[in-house]
Amino acid sequence: MTRTPTRRLLVLALATAATAPAAWAQQTVDPQAAFGITPSSAPTADLAPAARPDAAFTVSDIRVDGLQRIGAGTVFTYLPIERGDSIDASRVAQAIRALYKTGFFEDVRMGRQGDILVVTVVERPAINKLTVTGNKDIKSEELLKGLSDIGLSEGQTFDRLSLDRVTQELTKQYNNRGKYNVEIAPTVTKLDRNRVDVALAIKEGKAAKIRHINLIGNETFEQEDLTDSWESAESNWLSWYRRDDQYSREKLSGDMEKLNNYYLDRGYVDFSVDSTQVAISPDKRDMFLTMGLTEGEIYKVSSVELTGDTVLPKESIERMVMVKEGQTFSRALLELTSNAIVATLGNIGYAFAQVNPIPEIDREKRTVAIKLQVVPGPRVNVRRVVFKGNTRTSDEVMRREMRQFEGAWYSQVAIDRSKVRLQRLGFFEPGSVDVQTEPVAGTADQVDVVFNVKETTSGSFVFGLGYSQLSGVTTSIQLSQNNFLGSGNRVSVEAQRNVYLQRYSFSFLNPYFTDGGLSLGYNLWWREFDNSEFNTAQYSSTSAAAQMVLGIPITESDTVSAVVGLDRNQINTYRGSTPDSIVDYIDALDARTFHSWRSELAWARDTRNDYLQPTRGTLQRVSLETTLPGSTVQFYKLNYEFSKYWPISRALVLNTRIDLGYGDSYGADAVRVFCQTNPGQPPTSPSGAQMAAAPADCAPGSTYDKTLVATGLPFFENFYAGGARSVRGFRDNTLGPRESASGSTYLQPLGGAVKTVGSLEMFFPTLFDSPAARISAFVDFGNVFKDVDSVEASEMRVSSGIALMWRAPVGPISISYAFPLRKGDDDELERLQFTFGGAF
Known part of the structure; x- marks a missing residue:
């Protein structure tokens, strides 16, 4: 059963108070008392004296006494007596009831001075301040809003009867929630100038x-x-x-x-x-x-008959009927049949179609004969598609995600698909996209489809607020917007500096460069990178790149993308600090600056129901990245990502994820032979070595030293694993092959050409009331390997733990605590891992 929202519960709680009769309705009006005899409940000391008339008379004028805050004009508006009217006891009683009904007065009295009708009133006090304390189950904002809806709010007239009824109804509502120890104590404090302070002190107690x-x-x-x-x-x-x-x-x-x-x-x-x-x-x-x-007896289905206007051929509708003659009766199958027929008719414009199951029960034979009456109703056309709540995002950005068009026949499938596409933009709070179908007044065959959204943070501004255990404090200025000026374009400008990185970048992507959905973007960046501070092999690099990105939608869920660019990467190594294999790779190429014409081709399928916090659907992506002929090094990298969300229940969502990568070189390997020159002869190269095609080709007077071969995926393109975004519980980038430099025993992570990383993660989406926070329990596994021949299941690392993700006002925060279940002797562990950054 779906829980009733707090707001609805509150309205139910206060409904009795809202419709309760006012105090005037509880009093019996005596016509004689109305002409001067004070009711026993009236505070006579505050009433102005007026002579009691002995008979009916004609009113020459009307005077109102006792007013403090309410204007005389308000009284005359509600008073059903005017100058010149002839009044008697019944007219006076009617007038008293009318003034009581306004709720403005505690007491009303009418008297006569000559032919002047004197109306004497005692005003109800105004509420100066209304406070609620002790409530947790019902939020104060919701409670005060509900009280305001029935007139119990600051500045309004105070009615003790309404306060008593509200107290009683709130007690009932807490009882309905299992809290029978609840205590609600209203306190009314009188102030000067006919004002009161009202306080509701609530002791909720514990639920039984x-x-x-x-x-x-x-x-x-x-x-x-x-x-x-x-x-x-x-x-x-x-x-x-x-x-x-x-x-x-x-x-x-x-x-x-x-x-x-x-x-x-x-x-x-x-x-x-x-x-x-x-x-x-x-x-x-x-x-x-x-x-x-x-329990009773089991009934069988004796017959199933389809009646009414099926619109579509009767045979096609009959194929949707899941209830068959001779089956055991099942209301679930009957509902599924009705829903299938209604959905089919709804997709061709019959938005108000109904299927009425009419059972005929034979209790002697224990059978049920079922008639399914199809009532299609009018075929409906969508007049307008309306968007509400998008304060930043333009209507055009949302409208281009629509699959339900204005002027077209109503289609439930198209509307549902439009809702999913809006959720996947990432511009709106998870679960905040709501769709309503509103009939157009004056016509039976038109509706308006209204999409209500609540926008969320779609950009970030980071300035000296980044921190992670890997990089420490990050001094940076980063401005990024996934919804730049509400246009749906993605723009990012970054200047970043920390202990291992200097980076300046600019990127732009227009997801709708054409009306057909073709996307076009550009990336520019320059970077200085010191790997010795990045938990990887010790070398530094200076790189820059310019890229163009193109995306082409194939279907609703499938996209093909391409990246073409030019990059330059200068590598600096240090013999004795940098692992020998890296130094040898550089020497084999006799190049420290790498130029690459780079391209990437990718296919992705995304059926997730939400961008920020999906609860169902699948994301798959396959990409092939390669350098083109003419590059310093010719290589390729193949990646496959898979993530599927399984809704186990309302409170549990399972995510299965795997990330695979493989890379290698293609074409001829770079081979370099070193020959040692004889002493006394000038060196043929700064290192004192000269290159030849083979040892036999060494120059006269020199001897063969060694042969170096540059093959496989370049070391600076290796895959890495371990850390908060990979296998949690292990230090960032530390899994996989390790090697030490000459003369050193410290093993430095090298990464590898093969990556196998995966995760099983159970999310608890309803554990927090806030949609911005979620907690999960996970099992991570994976590692990286030097090459395919090195892959061994026994070398896979496994960890388990819990994680908290929170889109806080200061930026996204991720905290995890993991226990390594399978680890190596030399693995570097880090159980508590977290990152955060600033956002707006």
Whole structure:
């Protein structure tokens, strides 16, 4: 059963107070008293004296006494007597009722001075301040808003009767939530100038817990099977999270409906709940539930008949009917059949189509004959598509995601697809995109489709607020906008500096360069990188690149993208500090500056239902990155990413993720032979070596030294694993092959040409009320390997832990704590890992 939102509960709680009769309706008006006899409840000391008339008379004038805040004009507006009217006792009684009905007055009295009608009133006080304390289950904002809706708010006229009724109804609502120890103490403090302060002090107490549930009369099914899907349950070890042991009348009502459905889905047409007893312990802490059942007999389906206007060929509609003659009756199959027919008709414009199942029960034969009456209603055209709540994002950006068009026939599939596409933009709060269909007044065949959204942070501004355990404090200025000026374009400008990196970059992407959805973008960046501070091999690099990005949508979920660019990378190594394999690779090429014509071709399929916090759907991406002939080094990298979200229940979402990578060189390997020159001869190169094609080709007087070969994926393109975004619990980039430099025993991470990383992560989306925060439990696994021949399952690393992700006002925060389950002797561990940055 879906929980009723807090706002709705509050409205229900205050509904009685909102419709309660005003104080005037509780008084019996005596016509004689109206002509001068003061009611016993009236504060006579405050009333102005007026002579009592002995008979009816004609009003020559009207005077109002006792007013403080309310103007006389307001009284005359509601008073059903005017100058020149002839009045008697019944007219006076009617006038008193009318003034009481306004709710402005505690007491009303009418008298006569000559032919002047004297109206004497005592105003109700105004509420100076209204405060609510102690409430947790119902938020103060919601509570005060509900009170304001019935006139109980600051500046309004105070009505004690309404306050008493509100107190009683709120107590009932807390009782319905299982909190029977609740105490609500209203306090009214009188102030000068006819004002009062009103305070509601709430002691919610603890919800009563269900200690025992007993079903009586279930002979066919075990109680555990019947109550398995209930929201109410006896106290258990998961109750601290599920809160299923807290009694609630609404939850119990929903559970009774589930119980009824359970039997009806299995053919028990005569099933009934005969009695429901709820007992509470003297201390109001424990609840005991007892239900008496009558199961009845199993019924079979004797016939199924389709009637009404099916619109489509009857044969095609009949194929959707899941209920067949001879089957055990099942209401679930009947509902699925109705929903399938309604959805099919809704997709061709019949937005208000209905399917009415009409059962005919034969209790002697234990059979049910079913007639499915199809009522298509009028075919509906969408007049307008309207967007509300988009304060930054332009209508054009949202409209281009629409698959339901104005002037077209209504289609539920198109509307649902439009909603998903809006959610996947990442511009709106998770789950905030809501769709409403509003009939157009004066016509039966037109509707407006309204998309209500709530915008979220779509940009970031980082200035000296970044921190991670890998890089330490990051001094940076970064401005990025995924929705630049509400246009949907993505723009990023960055200047960043920390202990290992200087980076300046600019990127731009227009996701709708053409109306057909072709995207076009550009990337420019320059970077100085010191790997010795990055948990990788010790060398430094200076690089720059210019790229053009192109994306082409193939289907609703599939996209092909291409990247073409030119980059330059200068590598600096240090013999004795840099691992020998890296130095040898550089020497084999006799080049420290690498120029590359680089291209990437990728295919992606994204069926996730949300960009920020998906709960279902799949993301797949395959990419091939390669350098073109003419580059200093010719290589390729193949990547495959897969992520699928499985909604286990409302409170559990499982994410399965895998990230694979492989890279290698292509073409001829670079080979360099070193020959040592004889002493006394000038060196042929700064290193004292000269290159030859083979050892036999060494120059006269020189001897063969060694042969170096540059092959495989370049070391500066290697894959890395370990860290907060990979295998948590291990230091960033430290998994995989390691090597030391000459004369050193310190093993430096090198990365590898093969990457295998994956994760199983269970999200708990309802654990926090805020959609910006979520917690998860995970198992990460993976490693990187030098090449394919080095891949061994026994070398895979595994960790498990919990993580918290929070889109805080200061920026996205990620915190994880992991325990390595499988590790190596030389692995560097880091159980607690976190990062954060600034955002707006």
